[in-house]
Amino acid sequence: MGFLDIDNVTKSYGAVEVLHKVDIDVEEGEFLVLVGPSGCGKSTLLNMIAGLEGITSGEIRIKDRVMNGVHPSKRNIAMVFQSYALYPNMTVGQNITFGLEMHGTPKAERETAMKTVAQLLQIEHLLDRKPGQLSGGQRQRVAMGRALVRNPDVFLFDEPLSNLDAKLRVDMRIEIKKLHQRLGTTIVYVTHDQIEAMTLSTRIAVMYDGYVQQLGTPKEIYDSPANLFVATFMGSPAMNVLPVRLIERDGELHALVSAADGQERALRITHAPPAYAAYKDADVLLGIRPEAITDPEGADRNARNIQPFRNRVTVIEPAGADTFVTMTMSGKDCIARMRADADVKPGHDFDFAINMDKAVLFDPKTESRIA
Amino acid sequence: MAVASADTAIRTSRITRAFIYLFLLLFALFYLLPFGIMLVNSLKPLSEITGGNMIALPQDWTIAPWLSAWSTAQIGVEPTGLRPYFINSLVMAIPAVVLSTVVGALNGYVLTKWQFRGSTIIFGLLLFSCFIPFQIVLIPMARILGLLDIAGTTPGLILVHFVYGIGFTTLYFRNYYAAFPTELVRAAQIDGAGFFQIFWRIMLPSSGPIIAVSFIWQFTNIWNDFLFGASFASGGSAPMTVALNNLVNSSTGVREYNVHFAGAIMAAAPTLLVYIVAGRYFVRGLMAGSVKG
Numbered sequence: 004m005g006f007l008d009i010d011n012v013t014k015s016y017g018a019v020e021v022l023h024k025v026d027i028d029v030e031e032g033e034f035l036v037l038v039g040p041s042g043c044g045k046s047t048l049l050n051m052i053a054g055l056e057g058i059t060s061g062e063i064r065i066k067d068r069v070m071n072g073v074h075p076s077k078r079n080i081a082m083v084f085q086s087y088a089l090y091p092n093m094t095v096g097q098n099i100t101f102g103l104e105m106h107g108t109p110k111a112e113r114e115t116a117m118k119t120v121a122q123l124l125q126i127e128h129l130l131d132r133k134p135g136q137l138s139g140g141q142r143q144r145v146a147m148g149r150a151l152v153r154n155p156d157v158f159l160f161d162e163p164l165s166n167l168d169a170k171l172r173v174d175m176r177i178e179i180k181k182l183h184q185r186l187g188t189t190i191v192y193v194t195h196d197q198i199e200a201m202t203l204s205t206r207i208a209v210m211y212d213g214y215v216q217q218l219g220t221p222k223e224i225y226d227s228p229a230n231l232f233v234a235t236f237m238g239s240p241a242m243n244v245l246p247v248r249l250i251e252r253d254g255e256l257h258a259l260v261s262a263a264d265g266q267e268r269a270l271r272i273t274h275a276p277p278a279y280a281a282y283k284d285a286d287v288l289l290g291i292r293p294e295a296i297t298d299p300e301g302a303d304r305n306a307r308n309i310q311p312f313r314n315r316v317t318v319i320e321p322a323g324a325d326t327f328v329t330m331t332m333s334g335k336d337c338i339a340r341m342r343a344d345a346d347v348k349p350g351h352d353f354d355f356a357i358n359m360d361k362a363v364l365f366d367p368k369t370e371s372r373i374a
Numbered sequence: 375m376a377v378a379s380a381d382t383a384i385r386t387s388r389i390t391r392a393f394i395y396l397f398l399l400l401f402a403l404f405y406l407l408p409f410g411i412m413l414v415n416s417l418k419p420l421s422e423i424t425g426g427n428m429i430a431l432p433q434d435w436t437i438a439p440w441l442s443a444w445s446t447a448q449i450g451v452e453p454t455g456l457r458p459y460f461i462n463s464l465v466m467a468i469p470a471v472v473l474s475t476v477v478g479a480l481n482g483y484v485l486t487k488w489q490f491r492g493s494t495i496i497f498g499l500l501l502f503s504c505f506i507p508f509q510i511v512l513i514p515m516a517r518i519l520g521l522l523d524i525a526g527t528t529p530g531l532i533l534v535h536f537v538y539g540i541g542f543t544t545l546y547f548r549n550y551y552a553a554f555p556t557e558l559v560r561a562a563q564i565d566g567a568g569f570f571q572i573f574w575r576i577m578l579p580s581s582g583p584i585i586a587v588s589f590i591w592q593f594t595n596i597w598n599d600f601l602f603g604a605s606f607a608s609g610g611s612a613p614m615t616v617a618l619n620n621l622v623n624s625s626t627g628v629r630e631y632n633v634h635f636a637g638a639i640m641a642a643a644p645t646l647l648v649y650i651v652a653g654r655y656f657v658r659g660l661m662a663g664s665v666k667g
Contacts, residue, residue, distance in 0.1 A: 054564075075560075075564045076563065076566030080564065086555060086557050088560065090558060090562070092580055101562075101565050101567070101575075102564070102565035105567045149565075
């Protein structure tokens with residue numbers, strides 16, 4: 004029993020089912036991020052929690068109260084919209100207190116609540132302005148103020164940062180995280196930005212095609228993706244996925260990869276769970292994050308199994324903090340993440356170091372991780 | 375934006391500009407000519423008009439034709455002037471305009487923000503009333519007014535214009551509200567506002583331009599309507615347009631052209647006033663939503 008229970012919820016429009024048996028329990032104080040590409044059903048799920056869309060089957064409960072069919076205003080939730088949805092004809096102050104007014108809170112109490120929230124968000128000087136006179140970041144704050152003032156059980160955020168420019172987005176991301184740490188509120192947050200998902204959440208639900216592909220902490224999602232979709236969707240640049248053959252050598256499993264010159268090399272698998280045995284001498288997909296492929300000096304000192312791999316460099320992309328190096332492995336472009344000052348030249352051979360501790364294997368047919 | 379539009383404006387020389395203004399001035403004068411002649415002749419004694427010189431300014435300025443048209447001229451059989459009919463028209467037009475605007479706004483709100491199965495079909499059917507000629511509804515309308523026992527009265531005319539106007543006002547408000555962000559309505563729902571609270575507190579305060587459009591359109595149409603007025607109102611409850619016709623077409627006595635001109639200007643004055651006062655909102659309202667500002 005969680006604080007917010009999403010219990011086998013489905014959503015259909017006519018005969019088309021767009022959400023299939025979503026089952027998530029959110030604990031009190033958790034920051035759950037629903038992430039996925041557009042059309043994956045994440046916003047639909049959020050609207051169902053808010054009560055703006057009906058539930059076809061299953062149950063949504065907040066504090067053990069069944070919410071199916073309950074009006075949005077009676078769920079004790081607050082929502083921040085992508086466009087902020089500030090009432091254009093009201094001042095900032097009126098925007099913030101409108102919900103309280105509709106719920107019949109006395110004026111004096113509304114004023115106090117408004118002052119507290121305005122102080123918290125540092126928008127006291129804006130209270131008499133109209134939303135049209137505010138900048139994007141200020142509007143964002145007001146929208147959050149409108150949600151905070153109600154002191155709801157659950158906060159719902161629908162892509163709240165996607166209308167801001169890149170720098171402001173990072174600033175507001177930190178603001179939201181600070182706010183969550185300070186107030187310990189329960190938040191469900193929808194985004195298509197995997198960096199927002201990783202940085203903000205205590206747990207992530209990666210969604211695709213109406214299914215929750217994986218539900219877990221950011222670290223679980225990043226290090227042990229449930230399937231190929233999660234592996235490639237989370238992380239930037241995306242995880243390298245290489246078709247390899249699993250072979251046994253000296254009693255240990257190795258992944259057989261080919262370099263740009265066609266020469267095959269065996270990379271020892273660090274830890275082989277029993278499930279790997281079934282794939283001996285079979286083709287599998289090897290997933291390696293770019294940061295697990297480095298120059299030998301830049302390799303993780305705590306890693307137990309660093310495999311050297313000499314290969315031809317195709318392209319280098321200096322990105323300031325890191326240098327991204329592209330090479331061809333098993334016929335695929337493969338990106339490595341180097342220190343900024345690593346001595347790499349395109350067209351030359353280079354000694355890469357592959358941290359096989361971080362490698363994961365996928366079944367090429369089901370695309371699920373082998374474990 | 376101001377910089378950009380200044381840049382894209384066509385650059386013209388002084389001479390071309392002078393020609394443009396000259397032509398515009400000529401056209402303006404041309405369109406003002408009929409009104410000017412009406413005004414001039416309404417301020418002359420009848421003898422100057424029958425004397426043959428209609429274009430000339432009055433030699434003997436007088437407001438007697440205006441006074442006569444307003445309070446003493448023969449309308450039909452009674453020498454009442456146009457005043458009671460002017461009041462009739464006001465009493466008819468104002469409630470009809472307000473009612474049709476309010477109902478149109480509610481319709482537009484429901485058709486865009488509370489869509490239900492078949493709402494587009496209902497909107498399509500409502501649109502029909504914009505294209506149906508007045509004459510087609512005369513007989514069914516007469517029957518309904520008879521059943522309601524308000525045939526030949528001002529309330530009857532209010533009902534006719536109110537019902538006939540709903541199609542247009544719904545069209546205006548629906549299109550305006552279609553561009554109104556639905557997230558605002560959702561936010562208000564979460565804030566706990568009900569159907570009418572959202573309408574009054576969120577939608578209507580942002581509807582100024584389209585209310586002006588609806589108001590001008592409805593007022594002009596209802597004030598200028600002759601057919602419904604002539605068909606469904608009789609004698610003392612006739613609107614201004616019918617009374618003006620009775621004044622001009624009176625078959626007894628001398629034709630007092632100066633009084634007719636004065637009466638015609640009186641009949642046109644309210645709509646002119648509405649256009650002058652609210653005309654810029656009209657254009658603004660029609661443009662709203664079509665271009666992203």
